[in-house]
Amino acid sequence: MVTSHPATEERILEAARRVFHRKGFDGARMQEIAAEAGINKALLHYYFRSKENLFDAVFKEAFNELINKIFTIVGSELSFEEKIRYIFNDYIGFMQKNPYIPSFILNEIHHNPARLTELINSLPNPPSGIFSQVKKSLEEEGMADIDHRQLVINIIALSVFPFIAKPLIKNIFNFSEEDFTGFIENRKKELPDFIFKAIHS
Amino acid sequence: MVTSHPATEERILEAARRVFHRKGFDGARMQEIAAEAGINKALLHYYFRSKENLFDAVFKEAFNELINKIFTIVGSELSFEEKIRYIFNDYIGFMQKNPYIPSFILNEIHHNPARLTELINSLPNPPSGIFSQVKKSLEEEGMADIDHRQLVINIIALSVFPFIAKPLIKNIFNFSEEDFTGFIENRKKELPDFIFKAIHS
DNA sequence: GTCTATATGGCGATAGAC
DNA sequence: GTCTATCGCCATATAGAC
Secondary structure, eight states: OOOSOHHHHHHHHHHHHHHHHHHHHHHOOHHHHHHHHTSOHHHHHHHSSSHHHHHHHHHHHHHHHHHHHHHHHHTSSSOHHHHHHHIIIIIHHHHHHSTTHHHHHHHHTTTOHHHHHHHHHTOSSOHHHHHHHHHHHHHHTTOTTSOHHHHHHHHHHHHHHHHHTHHHHHHHTTOOHHHHHHHHHHHHHHHHHHHHHHHOO | OOOSOHHHHHHHHHHHHHHHHHHHHHHOOHHHHHHHHTSOHHHHHHHSSSHHHHHHHHHHHHHHHHHHHHHHHHTSSSOHHHHHHHIIIIIHHHHHHSTTHHHHHHHHTTTOHHHHHHHHHTOSSOHHHHHHHHHHHHHHTTOTTSOHHHHHHHHHHHHHHHHHTHHHHHHHTTOOHHHHHHHHHHHHHHHHHHHHHHHOO
């Protein structure tokens, strides 16, 4: 895994990202990753002993990016309202730049629950701490009656779902790629107020 | 596909559902489906010529169930408020009974966009008609200012997402299976008011 | 219709030369 | 470190007996 020729390892990882993100573990082929990286299969195994190892590196990286992105905002010192606005703007923005990651993660977490537990346990900030902080924020805002966990899931659902369902959305609304981009840009603007109205009595 | 022994074909389909829903096309094995159905691989090919054919039958069925469920409610003669309540109650209820279908559909639609277009075109009620009806409902309720397409996606996102992200949710909240069930039951109760508050000015 | 046996190809992984 | 060649296995699919 550590070598005197980092350029090759990084090229393998880039190729592996492209292929695994799109096709998942079962659909990906070592031959395709090798071709994308401009090398041959044998060299893949020289750097990362097995398909599973290579996949783990890619999965871990994507998972941490996706989770830390949101946990960093939630766990920051911003006001409650600012946090909501930042999440919708930055989190959706991240997925616009990495449109395959949400489906990739949400699909692969079903296949290996043990790895998921391990990854969550090794996060820099434990989720339990983040969530008790959310709860405290809500109490300070005088909204102690709403379940903070339901709210967190609602916010993530509204952010992530359009990217998971993109092909379906494009089809049922007859959206071009530009239409879809516009639809997402509108969400960034409209979702914060949607949430504020929903939670303020 | 049509035969004098329907019991076998139905047993194959039941087995194929169980395996494909959980593992997707790439992860499923014809051997496993045969074993689940209590027959051998050769007989699978006798009834459904290829893995792809068998998968298509399973996919089409799940897709139509998932889409028609919601389109039937949306296109019904219920009042706007009733529709919202029915969607959250019945749609979430359907997914509680079929927890693998949302992930299955949302994952596989990425792999064959052509089949998706075909399936949508063959729906009993065309989506465009359903959505113009939603728009009309909103105008009658004096809520013409909100984008009906954004609202539809929000409602579906809030319903579907917890099932797609179930392993993640259980992990980060330290939920047992019973905790998760309770969490979903609470959503059924709370989501209608969440939406009503969000859209009423 | 249902089985056993087998064809055929592709996959992950390794051996060994350079 | 990087390559070519190949092993061993397992997948889908078919042939052919009953």
